[in-house]
Each structure stands twice: as structure tokens, then as C-alpha cells.
Amino acid sequence: MSSTLFSSLTSKTAIVTGASRGIGRAIAIELARQGVHVMLAARSEGQLKVAVAEIEAAGGVAAFSVSDLRDPEAPAGLVKETVAAFGGIDVVVNNAGATKRGDFLKLTEADWADGFALKFFGAVRLIRAAWPHLKERRGSVVNIAGVGGRTPGAEFAIGGSVNAAMLSLTKALADAGIADGIQVNAINPGPVRTERLEVRLQALAEQKGIDLESAEAALQRQMEVARFGEPQDIADLVAFMVSSKGRFFHGSLVDIDGGQTKTI
Numbered sequence: 001m002s003s004t005l006f007s008s009l010t011s012k013t014a015i016v017t018g019a020s021r022g023i024g025r026a027i028a029i030e031l032a033r034q035g036v037h038v039m040l041a042a043r044s045e046g047q048l049k050v051a052v053a054e055i056e057a058a059g060g061v062a063a064f065s066v067s068d069l070r071d072p073e074a075p076a077g078l079v080k081e082t083v084a085a086f087g088g089i090d091v092v093v094n095n096a097g098a099t100k101r102g103d104f105l106k107l108t109e110a111d112w113a114d115g116f117a118l119k120f121f122g123a124v125r126l127i128r129a130a131w132p133h134l135k136e137r138r139g140s141v142v143n144i145a146g147v148g149g150r151t152p153g154a155e156f157a158i159g160g161s162v163n164a165a166m167l168s169l170t171k172a173l174a175d176a177g178i179a180d181g182i183q184v185n186a187i188n189p190g191p192v193r194t195e196r197l198e199v200r201l202q203a204l205a206e207q208k209g210i211d212l213e214s215a216e217a218a219l220q221r222q223m224e225v226a227r228f229g230e231p232q233d234i235a236d237l238v239a240f241m242v243s244s245k246g247r248f249f250h251g252s253l254v255d256i257d258g259g260q261t262k263t264i
């Protein structure tokens with residue numbers, strides 16, 4: 001594939017969760033562009049097939065696993081499949097996440113359990129199953145958390161709590177990773193242009209009777225950001241972080257959010 005910046009990534013292997021669309025898809029494609037053999041995981045077989053075909057058409061190497069990562073057995077199964085397909089694991093990117101927004105008093109037990117089951121426990125289980133393989137290869141973990149982990153908000157009680165837990169987990173495992181030679185970091189994206197943001201912009205445009213461009217400008221002002229992010233912004237950071245050039249990132253919780261996080 002073209003545009004290889006990080007030769008240290010050639011023929012490494014990575015698992016990317018939530019790779020059927022949005023940020024995870026961009027991460028998988030970017031890592032493949034850098035020569036990584038990528039296992040893409042999510043539930044939507046059709047979208048995974050399209051992403052793998054795109055990688056292969058550009059000369060990359062990829063496979064997919066149809067996994068519901070809320071299932072406690074799924075992460076270990078994903079690790080097994082990856083080792084069988086590629087012979088080992090160098091990089092794990094925990095990106096899959098779907099937490100419900102809304103009024104705290106209306107969010108149900110099931111909403112809370114579901115949010116933690118996928119993004120937090122899915123990551124815990126995947127890292128635990130992959131750890132011996134990562135140790136063998138002095139590999140890397142990247143947890144895609146989110147700005148809500150540092151800056152909670154009333155509408156985002158579940159997402160903020162899950163992301164804060166991810167940040168704490170990242171620090172704990174980075175500490176363990178010093179002894180085991182495994183690099184562990186987290187990235188906090190701000191508003192990134194994926195399906196969820198598009199839906200929000202559409203709703204705002206309809207609600208205010210304005211066009212999409214004006215809705216975008218209004219939401220940017222409201223969120224106090226320089227611009228919205230693109231999935232590629234996050235993918236580029238992941239590729240740098242897990243390359244040899246990014247190895248001194250360790251236990252880092254990196255905000256990439258257009259200035260949305262105001263605190264130090």
C-alpha cells in the first residue's frame with residue numbers, strides 16, 4: 001500500500017475492534033496502509049467484508065471476525081482467530097463502543113450494563129486474552145476513550161463513566177506494561193465526523209430550520225471547538241503511537257479534540 005510513513009510497522013499484526021465503520025474502520029485502514037496485518041472485528045459482516053476488500057484492493061493484508069464483544073467469551077475467541085490467521089499479536093486497538101446518551105433518570109439498568117459490557121469489559125477481556133501474545137512481541141495497546149472521560153456532562157453519564165474507567169484501566173495496565181514490555185495508552189477523541197455526528201447535525205438542522213452547513217457552524221460554536229475531527233485524524237495518531245517513533249508514549253491519555261477539553 002502507498003503512503004508508508006512508519007516502516008517499523010511492516011508485517012506487524014493488529015486487532016482493531018469496532019472496525020466496521022467510523023473511527024475503527026479508519027484506524028484499520030491506516031494501519032494496513034502502514035504494512036500492518038489487521039484483524040477487523042465488529043458485528044456487521046457486510047461492512048467488515050467491504051473494509052477488508054478495500055484494504056486488499058490497495059495491497060494490504062486483512063481478515064475479519066464477526067464478534068459481539070459484549071459476549072464474555074468473544075474477546076478470547078477473537079485473540080485465537082487472530083493468532084491462527086497471523087501467527088501473533090503486536091497491537092490491540094480497543095475502539096468498539098456504543099453508550100446511550102440521555103437524561104440520567106431515564107437511563108435504565110440495561111443501558112448502563114450494555115455501555116460497560118462493550119466498551120469497558122470488552123476491552124478488559126480482550127487485553128487480558130491478548131496480553132501473553134503482546135508480551136512475546138513487546139506490543140502495544142491503544143484504548144480509544146473520549147473527552148467525556150475527563151469532562152463529564154449531564155447527558156453523557158454512561159459514556160463519561162465508561163471513558164473515565166478506560167483511562168484508569170490504561171494507567172493501571174501501563175504500569176504493568178513497564179515490566180512486561182507492553183506499551184499502553186489511551187486517546188480521547190473530541191467530536192469526530194462519524195455517523196453519530198452526522199445524525200446529530202441533521203437533527204439540529206431540522207430542529208432549527210437551517211441548512212447542514214449552518215448547523216455545523218452552530219454546533220462547533222456550542223462545543224467550542226476549532227473544527228470537527230475526521231476519523232483519519234485519530235487513525236494517524238494511532239499509527240504514530242504504535243510505531244517505533246511513538247514508543248515513548250506510555251500511560252499517556254492523549255486528547256485530540258479541537259480544543260474541546262479546557263482543563264489542564
Ligand SMILES: NC(=O)c1ccc[n+]([C@@H]2O[C@H](COP(=O)([O-])OP(=O)(O)OC[C@H]3O[C@@H](n4cnc5c(N)ncnc54)[C@H](OP(=O)(O)O)[C@@H]3O)[C@@H](O)[C@H]2O)c1
Nearest residue numbers: 018020021022023042043044068069096097146191192194
Ligand atoms: N465519534 C466521536 O465523535 C467520538 C468521540 C469520542 C469518543 N469516541 C469513541 O470512539 C469509538 C468509535 O466511535 P465511532 O464514532 O467511530 O462509533 P460508530 O461509528 O458508532 O462505530 C462503532 C463501532 O463499534 C462497533 N460495535 C458496536 N457494538 C458492538 C458490539 N456489541 N460488538 C462489537 N462491535 C460493536 C460497530 O460495529 P457493529 O455495529 O458492526 O458491531 C462500529 O464498528 C467509540 O468507542 C466512541 O465512544 C467517538
